[in-house]
Every structure is written in C-alpha cells, then in structure tokens.
Amino acid sequence: MAAPIGVFDSGYGGLSILKELVKELPEYDYLYLGDNARAPYGTRSFETVYHYTLECVQHLFNEGCELVILACNTASAKALRTIQQKDLPLIAPNKRVLGVIRPTTEMVGELSKTKTVGILGTSGTVQSESYVVEIHKFFPDIKVVQEACPMWVPLVENNEHKGDGADYFIKKHLDNILTKAPETDTLVLGCTHYPLLMDKIKKHLPENIKILAQGEVIAHSLKDYLQRHPEIENKCGKSGKLRFLTTDDNLIFDKMGSIFFEKEIVSEHCQM
Numbered sequence: 001m002a003a004p005i006g007v008f009d010s011g012y013g014g015l016s017i018l019k020e021l022v023k024e025l026p027e028y029d030y031l032y033l034g035d036n037a038r039a040p041y042g043t044r045s046f047e048t049v050y051h052y053t054l055e056c057v058q059h060l061f062n063e064g065c066e067l068v069i070l071a072c073n074t075a076s077a078k079a080l081r082t083i084q085q086k087d088l089p090l091i092a093p094n095k096r097v098l099g100v101i102r103p104t105t106e107m108v109g110e111l112s113k114t115k116t117v118g119i120l121g122t123s124g125t126v127q128s129e130s131y132v133v134e135i136h137k138f139f140p141d142i143k144v145v146q147e148a149c150p151m152w153v154p155l156v157e158n159n160e161h162k163g164d165g166a167d168y169f170i171k172k173h174l175d176n177i178l179t180k181a182p183e184t185d186t187l188v189l190g191c192t193h194y195p196l197l198m199d200k201i202k203k204h205l206p207e208n209i210k211i212l213a214q215g216e217v218i219a220h221s222l223k224d225y226l227q228r229h230p231e232i233e234n235k236c237g238k239s240g241k242l243r244f245l246t247t248d249d250n251l252i253f254d255k256m257g258s259i260f261f262e263k264e265i266v267s268e269h270c271q272m
C-alpha cells in the first residue's frame with residue numbers, strides 16, 4: 001500500500017511546514033496530524049512532550065506512514081532523539097522519524113558573517129538548548145543567543161498577530177535578543193507559528209539581519225532525504241493526496257488551519 005508522508009505538530013504551526021513541502025514536492029501524499037486537544041506543548045515537561053509525541057507518531061504509523069516529520073520544534077527538541085534511539089528499534093525498525101531542528105541548524109553557519117546567531121522560540125525549545133547543541137556540532141565557533149517569546153504563539157492562535165497590539169510583544173523580544181548580542185546578523189524562527197509574524201518581525205529589525213524560517217529549509221531537506229533513501233521513497237504514495245487529522249474540534253481546526261496553510265482545509269477528528 002502506498003504510504004503518505006506523516007507530518008505532526010502539537011497544533012496548527014506545522015501546517016506552515018506542510019505548505020512548503022507541498023509546494024516543493026507536490027506529487028507525494030501527506031497526512032497531517034495536529035494534537036490540538038493537548039496543545040500547546042511549549043510549556044510542558046520533557047516527559048509529557050515525549051509521551052504525547054510518541055502516541056501521535058504511533059497513530060501516524062498505524063495510518064500507514066513509513067516516514068513521519070515532527071514539524072514541531074518543541075517535539076523535535078524534547079522527544080525526537082528518544083524516539084529515534086529507544087522506540088523505533090523496538091516498535092518500527094524500518095520506519096523513520098525526522099525533526100525540524102537539525103536541517104535548520106545546518107544552514108545557519110553559511111548565513112552568518114559575524115558568527116553570531118539568535119534563536120527565537122518557545123520556552124520549551126529555548127530551555128532544551130537543542131538549537132545551541134546542534135549548531136555547535138556543525139559550527140563550534142558560532143555564538144548562539146536565545147530568546148523565549150511566550151506571547152507570540154497566543155497572538156497567532158488568537159488571530160491577533162496582525163493587530164497593533166502584537167507590535168509591543170514582537171519588538172520587546174527582538175530588542176532583548178539584540179541587547180544580549182548586538183552583533184547578531186542571523187535570526188532563526190524556532191517555532192512554526194512565527195512565519196505568520198514575518199512582516200512585523202521585519203518591521204522591527206535592521207535590514208541587514210537575515211531571518212531563517214523553517215518551511216523552505218525542511219522542504220529542501222526532505223527532498224534530499226528522499227533522494228538518498230530510495231528504500232523509504234519507493235514506499236511513498238504519489239497521488240498528491242492531502243489528509244488532515246486533529247485531536248480537537250475539526251471545524252475550529254479547519255478555520256484556524258486555513259490561516260497557516262493559506263488554503264481551505266477539511267479535517268477529520270481522531271481520538272488519541
């Protein structure tokens with residue numbers, strides 16, 4: 001049976017990643033799962049995020065996925081390594097789970113001229129230090145500064161991100177990170193909600209600072225991965241089919257999800 005590529009997020013943000021995957025690789029089938037009933041993950045413990053993420057990965061495996069992408073920075077930071085090293089060999093040794101942090105960190109060293117990179121993320125992602133660790137694996141000479149932006153996700157999910165009130169919280173955190181390291185020339189948007197704030201982020205930043213959003217990076221990374229792993233690629237369905245699952249109210253998911261995906265979507269409710 002042809003397998004869809006699974007894309008998982010704690011909520012809506014991963015739809016901004018899926019949008020870029022479909023743009024770059026439109027021929028593949030995709031199955032998106034948003035665990036909206038238990039979102040947000042950003043403030044939860046490592047153990048809780050790990051258990052929730054593993055449940056959702058197993059659900060996608062049960063739906064036929066051979067490859068699952070954790071399109072969630074918090075899940076990638078707090079659960080990916082354990083799932084890859086401990087769980088997959090036992091429950092699904094021939095299946096694969098990939099995250100969004102490593103492909104992003106592989107890019108930053110090529111972008112930064114001052115060798116100073118800023119990470120904007122949820123409290124959970126920042127506390128995990130996953131970006132710091134991964135960047136230093138590839139680029140040990142780069143200075144990494146981080147800033148947790150706890151209000152940014154609620155702004156987006158309450159559809160307040162385009163209003164004037166959002167500017168205060170966006171400017172506050174950008175000022176904070178540039179105060180910590182004024183020489184920063186590259187900022188990583190370490191949350192899949194943050195691309196929806198791009199216009200306001202640009203408005204409050206000097207023009208010389210590069211902003212790295214994850215969607216395009218992950219799309220190019222997946223394309224490369226599939227070329228290097230024909231044993232996975234050959235199992236992937238290629239009828240361009242999209243399917244959406246949510247653990248919460250599907251009508252609310254469709255309304256909010258369409259903002260992230262920039263197209264109308266129709267989802268199904270699933271029980272976790």
